[in-house]
Amino acid sequence: MTDQLAPGANPLTVVAVRSHRHRAPLLRPFITAARRTESVDYVVAEVELAGGTIGQGSAAETVAVTGESADTISRALDGPLRAAVEGVTDSVTGLSARVAAALEGATSAKAAMEVALHDAWARDAGRPLVELLGGRLDDGLMNDMTISLEDPEVMAQHAREAIGAGEQILKIKLGHDIALDRERLAAVVEAAPHARLRLDANQGWTPEQAIEIITGFTADGLPIDLVEQPVAAANIEGLARVTAAVELPIMADEAVWTADDARRLVDSGACDLLNIKLAKTGGLRGALEIAEVAHAAGVECMLGAMMEPRISITAAAHLAIAHPAITMIDLDPPAWFASDVPAGGYRQDGAWLRLTGGPGLGLEPLPADVDRAGGDR
Structure with missing residues (x-):
């Protein structure tokens, strides 16, 4: 794609990884030939870089497709995926490779962590991720x-x-x-x-x-x-x-x-x-x-x-x-x-x-107490 994706570019130091769970009801049921969904359980991953920049990613429970529940996503993020990047200094490409190699499967959980890394990377650079x-x-x-x-x-x-x-x-x-x-x-x-x-x-x-x-x-x-x-x-x-x-x-x-x-x-x-x-x-x-x-x-x-x-x-x-x-x-x-x-x-x-623009994904941080799984909004 671009030189900005070269493995040696813009090393990042990940100082902390956190996750929090949420549940969001749908306006009406979503029905396919494979499943019916009335609410979505999802997990937000947060990656904090040295200097305080925080990126976020998310993963929804998709048992029928990826085999992942909110529980397994949380365990992956808080366990092997956190261990793969927390305390590590590397390029976003290198950090993404660590995420990919951290465990078998768990593609939704990996996506949450990897998106959080990219959001943090682009926020740290002060540029929209698309650029x-x-x-x-x-x-x-x-x-x-x-x-x-x-x-x-x-x-x-x-x-x-x-x-x-x-x-x-x-x-x-x-x-x-x-x-x-x-x-x-x-x-x-x-x-x-x-x-x-x-x-x-x-x-x-x-x-x-x-x-x-x-x-x-x-x-x-x-x-x-x-x-x-x-x-x-x-x-x-x-x-x-x-x-x-x-x-x-x-x-x-x-x-x-x-x-x-x-x-x-x-x-x-x-x-x-x-x-x-x-x-x-x-x-x-x-x-x-x-x-x-x-x-x-x-x-x-x-x-x-x-x-x-x-x-x-x-x-x-x-x-x-x-x-x-x-x-x-x-x-x-x-x-x-x-x-x-x-x-x-x-x-x-x-x-x-x-x-809409803004650094990274251009999103405001999602508080941990919004759409909490198992509780009131």
């Missing part, structure tokens, strides 16, 4: 709004509300029931006929079902931009069959966690697009590696997210705006939260997401 990643603060990307998996009439109402609020791209959750999926999509199209659509089956179809239903959508002339992870993540051969058989672009999500995954998918022609998520990659460095693989292959990427809080989403937005391979974002989770904390980071202008 240190090689991007421009003034750039932005068009966001989407997810319509979760419910009865057709409910999805139609949510689509109308989203378009009324200025959204232009709707991400439609589908999966499992082919006939009902057709009804759901028809209801959304009727409610929002001018919206662009992104479909996400969350691994809900077999390859044969995916080919049948996607071919039908194409024949109907529906305004669909892409179909995300139509088949099981492990079924790379099936994903490749779908990609070869349909006209619509196919995006891999659950199938891509690392740069090696990305390279295998791209080289085998198993998909047309990649969805990068910090909670899968273990943070910004792993995400950058995937984006570089995609960029070299001429493949476009989406920067997506789990149902994660504003800190995580802001970090993802900085990376997305910085990297040329990332042309799409799916960063609407904070719009689902009943509380919008911490302040700053980014703003949504209609369908457009834009960074």
Whole structure:
């Protein structure tokens, strides 16, 4: 990316690592083919540098995807991840490598620590993180709004509300029931006929079902931009069959966690697009590696997210705006939260997401007593 990412640049000394847990209710349930979520338990990581600069990152409980609960995230942050960086002087690249090597798995917890390190690094430099990643603060990307998996009439109402609020791209959750999926999509199209659509089956179809239903959508002339992870993540051969058989672009999500995954998918022609998520990659460095693989292959990427809080989403937005391979974002989770904390980071202008500036992530510190897990707000 840039010389600012060189291993020897800007050494940091980490003097303390802390974490605190939170719970945030959602405005309404978020439903996919894989799970139903009504509130989000998450953990905030804080990294303090010599001189007093503090950076923050976060990780949401995503048992169904990464296998991590709030308990395991807290244990990872307070145990091996803290031990990996506390008292260490190194570049942000070197510190990130220590985080990656500290334990197996725990990608969400690693992302929280690694984002906190990058926030502290950029704050210490007095610059927005996007600039240190090689991007421009003034750039932005068009966001989407997810319509979760419910009865057709409910999805139609949510689509109308989203378009009324200025959204232009709707991400439609589908999966499992082919006939009902057709009804759901028809209801959304009727409610929002001018919206662009992104479909996400969350691994809900077999390859044969995916080919049948996607071919039908194409024949109907529906305004669909892409179909995300139509088949099981492990079924790379099936994903490749779908990609070869349909006209619509196919995006891999659950199938891509690392740069090696990305390279295998791209080289085998198993998909047309990649969805990068910090909670899968273990943070910004792993995400950058995937984006570089995609960029070299001429493949476009989406920067997506789990149902994660504003800190995580802001970090993802900085990376997305910085990297040329990332042309799409799916960063609407904070719009689902009943509380919008911490302040700053980014703003949504209609369908457009834009960074607000300020050093690091541009966020205010999140107090430990806000949205406390197991207690009142």
